[in-house]
Amino acid sequence: EIVLTQSPATLSLSPGERATLSCRASQSVSSYLAWYQQKPGQAPRLLIYDASNRATGIPARFSGSGSGTDFTLTISSLEPEDFAVYYCQQRSNWPPLFGQGTRLEIK
Amino acid sequence: EVQLVQSGAEVKKPGESLKISCKGSGYSFTSYWIGWVRQMPGKGLEWMGIIYPGDSDTRYSPSFQGQVTISADKSISTAYLQWSSLKASDTAMYYCARPVDTAMVGYAFDIWGQGTMVTVSS
DSSP states (O other): OOEEEOSSSSEOOTTSOOOOOEEEEOOOTTTTTTEEEEEETTTTTEEEETTTOOOOOOOOTEEEEEEEEEEEEEEEEEOOOGGGGGEEHHHHHHOOBBBEEEEEEEE | EEEEOOOEEEEEEEOOOOOEEEEEEEEEEGSOOOEEEETTTTOEEEEEEEEEETEEEEEEEETTTTTEEEEEEEGGTTTEEESOOOOOGGEEOOOOOESSTOOOOOOOOEEEOOOOOEEOOO
């Protein structure tokens, strides 16, 4: 199975700053990578699928890039509501597992 | 409105059986895969398995194969996750979820249930 490694484990930034989150796959997943956001006590929310496609209703400050084994989720200017845990997921190989998550916290 | 509504929280003893549900509405239930995701307290998301309600094609993650059973009743637009003998380590929040596209098999879940908390304790 493909292992997704997210880094950093925790990212401390201030509102208005740019956030860059990484997801690295143990082998190529082509462009079949999704990103989710989860806030405490809530179900996850799909942000990006197939590496760069924003899901419905997701603000333009969220963008995804990458292919193969290295992927990035960028939040161009952090809003207070963006502080949460972020997960990546791949669908290239079975099963379509999640990464372990990156916690984005307020500095 | 497209939504998935899950059954309520459960408290069970080790060895007991359990079946939780996830009811879909606002879309063609038989056309989309439904997946189940586990989240243990304070931990990350774990992909468990999926079912296609149209023909009950079911697939499991190796980590969960044989540990749970996923099923669906398309006549009432409901998917299920069940255990025959619960363990304390099954204590977790369980989410059902639907992918963004009918072709997305167990991936890119854009519709999520509210979650069902299962607590297993003696």
